[in-house]
Amino acid sequence: AEEVGGGDKEVVREYFNNNGFQRWKKIYGDTDEVNKVQLDIRIGHAKTVENVMKMLTDDGPLSGVTVCDAGCGTGCLSIPLAKEGAIVSASDISAAMVSEAEKQARDELLSGDGKLSPAPVLPKFEVKDLESLDGKYHTVVCLDVLIHYPQNKADAMIAHLASLAEKRLILSFAPKTFYYDTLKRIGELFPGPSKATRAYLHSEADVERALRKVGWKINKRGLTTTNFYFSKIFEAVPV
Numbered sequence: 001a002e003e004v005g006g007g008d009k010e011v012v013r014e015y016f017n018n019n020g021f022q023r024w025k026k027i028y029g030d031t032d033e034v035n036k037v038q039l040d041i042r043i044g045h046a047k048t049v050e051n052v053m054k055m056l057t058d059d060g061p062l063s064g065v066t067v068c069d070a071g072c073g074t075g076c077l078s079i080p081l082a083k084e085g086a087i088v089s090a091s092d093i094s095a096a097m098v099s100e101a102e103k104q105a106r107d108e109l110l111s112g113d114g115k116l117s118p119a120p121v122l123p124k125f126e127v128k129d130l131e132s133l134d135g136k137y138h139t140v141v142c143l144d145v146l147i148h149y150p151q152n153k154a155d156a157m158i159a160h161l162a163s164l165a166e167k168r169l170i171l172s173f174a175p176k177t178f179y180y181d182t183l184k185r186i187g188e189l190f191p192g193p194s195k196a197t198r199a200y201l202h203s204e205a206d207v208e209r210a211l212r213k214v215g216w217k218i219n220k221r222g223l224t225t226t227n228f229y230f231s232k233i234f235e236a237v238p239v
């Protein structure tokens with residue numbers, strides 16, 4: 001499955017509007033209709049969200065801070081950010097993901113249970129691929145999206161996200177380590193029906209180099225691992 005021209009992005013959009021949407025909505029949800037592997041991924045991803053929320057709040061309160069959540073999926077990060085008072089701009093290439101995120105945000109944030117005070121600002125949701133994002137944000141976050149980018153496109157993607165961020169950029173990606181590379185290769189030998197998109201791993205050094213090139217340096221690092229889920233987290237700041 002070699003990449004053909006700019007076709008990857010169309011394949012990704014199509015996947016996350018259809019089978020991928022159904023699959024990931026389940027994984028990121030809380031119902032028990034998941035298999036063991038999906039449950040493991042759900043737990044791993046929830047830890048990533050938790051780690052990122054900790055990185056962000058350790059730097060200071062999020063109230064009034066503008067945050068761009070690029071590739072927001074079903075809103076797993078956007079919603080807790082809004083609960084902390086951040087002004088969130090959430091976007092995703094998939095219209096199905098964006099409408100699900102908006103629905104979940106409304107359900108969780110506008111429930112009017114009076115527990116959240118002051119009331120959180122509902123994120124602004126948009127269907128947009130991240131290359132089309134513009135504006136400036138205090139913080140830009142992009143979780144588990146780099147897996148859809150081959151390294152030759154990842155550099156430009158990282159440079160673009162950095163150009164939108166004033167103070168902080170958080171990226172998470174599947175690290176290219178020997179162990180994980182092997183696991184992925186085994187997975188490719190036995191592809192399941194729902195693995196419709198190609199997964200790209202990235203070496204920490206490559207991601208770090210891409211950040212350096214545009215004048216950013218890594219300030220904090222994190223790693224989430226479960227049996228089937230691996231995610232390296234970088235918090236970068238301008239040099």
Ligand code: SAM
Pocket residue numbers: 009012016024028070071072073074075076077091092093094097128129130131142143144145148
């Ligand atoms: N960031 C979310 C989270 O961690 O809960 C979702 C992660 S999910 C594995 C990857 C998401 O990236 C999908 O919702 C997909 O539609 C989105 N995506 C992939 N390529 C994209 C692109 N070029 N621009 C914007 N979103 C993209």
